[in-house]
Amino acid sequence: MKAGVFIKPGQVEVKEFPKPTIEKPGDAIIRVVRASVCGSDLWWFRGISHRDANSLIGHEAIGIVESVGSEVTHIKPGDFVIAPFTHGCGHCVACRNGFDGDCLNQESGGNGGYQGEYLRFYNADWALVKIPGQPSDYSDDMLSSFVTLADVMATGYHAAASVEVKDGDTVVVLGDGAVGLCGVIAAKLRGAKRIIAMSHHEDRAKLARAFGATDIVSERGDDAIAKVMDLTNGDGADAVLECVGTEQxxxxxxxxxxxGAIVGRVGVPQNPEMNTNNLFWKNTGLRGGIASVTTYDKAVLLQAVLDGKINPGKVFTQKFDLDHIQDAYDAMDQRKAIKSELIISD
Amino acid sequence: MKAGVFIKPGQVEVKEFPKPTIEKPGDAIIRVVRASVCGSDLWWFRGISHRDANSLIGHEAIGIVESVGSEVTHIKPGDFVIAPFTHGCGHCVACRNGFDGDCLNQESGGNGGYQGEYLRFYNADWALVKIPGQPSDYSDDMLSSFVTLADVMATGYHAAASVEVKDGDTVVVLGDGAVGLCGVIAAKLRGAKRIIAMSHHEDRAKLARAFGATDIVSERGDDAIAKVMDLTNGDGADAVLECVGTEQxxxxxxxxxxxGAIVGRVGVPQNPEMNTNNLFWKNTGLRGGIASVTTYDKAVLLQAVLDGKINPGKVFTQKFDLDHIQDAYDAMDQRKAIKSELIISD
Structure with a gap:
């Protein structure tokens, strides 16, 4: 089979690999239909974080189950599924409490290999999310939206769920990348009345508005803070979604x-050290972390996509076939695409 | 009138002062019945924080309203009241959202003067909490419990409310001072099923048990963490009340x-810098700050004391008259008292 691999910073390639096989009774082998490039893939693509050369890449996909291990009873060959980047077992303390992104039964060594023709997926029984029907039953847009349920839409939703966005809230969203845009969708889905998106790019601001943002703040730094306070009559927002991860x-x-507002952050913290005085003296909360993909997909997000209530697939502004994986990464790296989709099979 | 003043680290005195008068239309003058020494008073008593020499001291009291300003309509002379350390106006964005400890209409220059015969209290109309009847209607124990509603019981409750302790939860309480002990009371009041109190002192552990702690962890550091994990079958607690404030x-x-658990902290952070990796990678939340004293007293705590459901006054293990204010501070400073009460008038 063909699969994307990391060569060196700035370079990915498609290479031939043996097709993966069932290794554990909880595994499933999935034929990938579509995959995508994540903002966090740019960390190793840009050489900011380490990745082993020739390692399989990608952690967002949808596909068709080809075979399952002996302990997989809720998923069967032929099922059309979302393959989340998380692998919740469904029964540990993290999963039971809705934090399957922190599942205690994850394999060490992390995640990879979704940007290829076939994928081995562990903890398949609970973590995979079944989509009704087959890919051919859906429009291209709908398929794109399903792909976002493997990570980015669930991650944006996690920011909103972590801060408990509720009906009538005023919400600020920092970050106009794909996660931030999905944060806007999530805030609206949870009933926010006013959504202030911080965006410095006209194309992204336009998409933020289409997703439900009521106000765009294009200022930076202290000017941006002043603008938000001005827009909220000096009060500040009820909830804040931090979808960037930088210290600033x-x-x-x-x-x-x-x-008393809560900041929900879902961007991997660039610098974990922070001064928490701002938090304590205004009773500002800090929550967030790795998204609960399966939990949110099953509870809310898949149905919202099926009902046409949300269209997160619009974050894919460019699409590529697997042979053009380098272009897919370059487009995101050079900010020519908000997010790149990979069309792999029918 | 007589009132306690700070002289220098380790020394307080009672001095004569002019009786305070109404300065603003929102003021009330209160004849203090009982007051108390707060753990945070020890900061300046020990010279850790600065305080001006000859400044009035104390921020926890109950008393009788003697006079009110022209804009005070909900409180009248003769009312028996709790005088919280907070001064919520009741109508700003902080107060409307239940965070009156962060009221935007507080006077600058802070708080003081509750450890004296009379007290000027601003924002009296909303912030003061009326107690039914008069002091003579209540037992000594009940009066002591009312005093805790000016700060310490509300602060312990704030830790539990910040982490949203709910029916059936397993809660860990760090800190066996008066705030931590009130955190135990609060966790039980909110329905926690299991309350693990970290305590290194037999007398405090005994009181924690009386207040509802089901387990005492007397270990320190990593041993204490291991013990909690052991007690919770490796899962960890649903909620954590941090009532100390030290970095460790x-x-x-x-x-x-x-x-996904939340840490609720109410101890003023000794060091605001912290590494938040522990938070992000386990989706651990951090909330807390200055307590919402009036909000909690009116909503929950006063009625719970009146009904005899909680007896937070037991944290006062020593009582003094105003002339012995130095002894009241020494007893706490030397850990001979968990908390010192001052009996000032009938």
Missing amino acids: SVAEATKVGRP | SVAEATKVGRP
């Missing part, structure tokens, strides 16, 4: 909420 | 919760 963005996030 | 205690607090 986290610090800004702690300054735009009203007393 | 906050770090420990982030390690004893299950994935």
Whole structure:
């Protein structure tokens, strides 16, 4: 089979590999229909984080189950599924409490190999999310939206769920990448009345508005904070979604909420050290982390896509076949695409 | 009138002062019946924080309203009241959202003067909490419990409310001072099924048990964390109340919760810098800050005391008259008292 691999910073390639096989009774082998490139893939693509040369890449996909291990009873060959980047077992303390992104029964060594023709997926019985019917039953747009349920839409939703966005809230979203845009979708889906998106790019601001943002703040730094306070009559927002992960963005996030607001962050923290005085003296909460993909997909997100209530697939502004995986990465790296989709099979 | 003043680290005195008068239309003058010494008073008593010499001291009291300003309509002379350390106006964004400890209409220059015969209290109309009847209608124990509603019981409750302790939860409480002990009371009041109190002192552990703690962990550091994990079958607690404020205690607090647990901290952070990796990778939340005293007293705590459901006054293990204020401070400073009460008038 063909699969994408990391060669060196700035370079990915498609290579031939043996087709994966069932290794454990909880595994499934999935024929990948579509996959995508994640903002976090750019970390190793840009050489900011380490990745072994020739390692399989990708952690977002949808596909058709080809075979399952002996302990997999809820998923069967032929099922059309979302393959989340998370692998919740469904029964540990993390999964039971809705935090399957922190499942205690994850394989060490992490995740990879979704950007290829076939994929071995462990903890398949609970973690995979079944989509009714087959790919041919859906429009291209709908298929794109399903792909976002493997990570980015669930991650944006995690920011909103972590801060408990509720009916009538005023919400600030920091970050106009695909996660931030999905944060806007999530805030609206949970009933936010006013959604203030911080965006510095016209194309992304336009998409944020289409997704439900009521106000765009294009200022930066202290000017952006002042603008949010101005828009909220000096009160600050009820909830803040931090979808960037930089030190500056986290610090800004702690300054735009009203007393008692919570900051939900889902961007991997660039610098874990922070001064928490801003938090304590305004009772500002800090929550967030790895998204609960399966939990949210099963509870809310898949149905919202099926009903046409949300269209997160619009974050894919460019699509590629597997042979053009380098172009898919380059487009995101050079900010020519908000997010790149890979069309792999029918 | 007589009132306690700070002289220098380790020394307080009672001096004569002019009786306070109404300065603003929102003021009330209160004849203090009982007051108390707060753990946070020890910061300046021990010279850790600065306080001006000859400044009035104390921020926890109950008393009788003697006079009110022209804009005070909900409180009248003769009312028996709790005088919280907070001064919520009742109508700003903080107060409207239940965070009156962060009221935007507080006077600058802070708080003081509750440890004296009379007290000027601003924002009296909303912030004061009326107690039915008069002091003579209540037992000594009940009066002591009312005093805790000015700060310590509400602060312990804030830790539990910040982490949303709910029916059936397993809760860890770090800190066996008066705030931590009130955290135990609060966790039980909110329905926690299991309350694990970290305590290193037999007398405090005994009181924690009387207040509802089901388990006492007397180990320290990593041993304490291991013990909590052991007690929870390796899962960790649903919620963690951090009632100390030291760097070590906050770090420990982030390690004893299950994935997705929230740490509620109410001890003023000794060191605001912290590494938040522990938070992000386990989806551990961090909330808390200045307590919402008036909000909690009116909603829950006063009625719970009146009904005899909670007896937080037991944290006062020593009582003094105003002339012995130095002894009241020494007893707490030397850990001879968990908390010192001052009996000022009938």
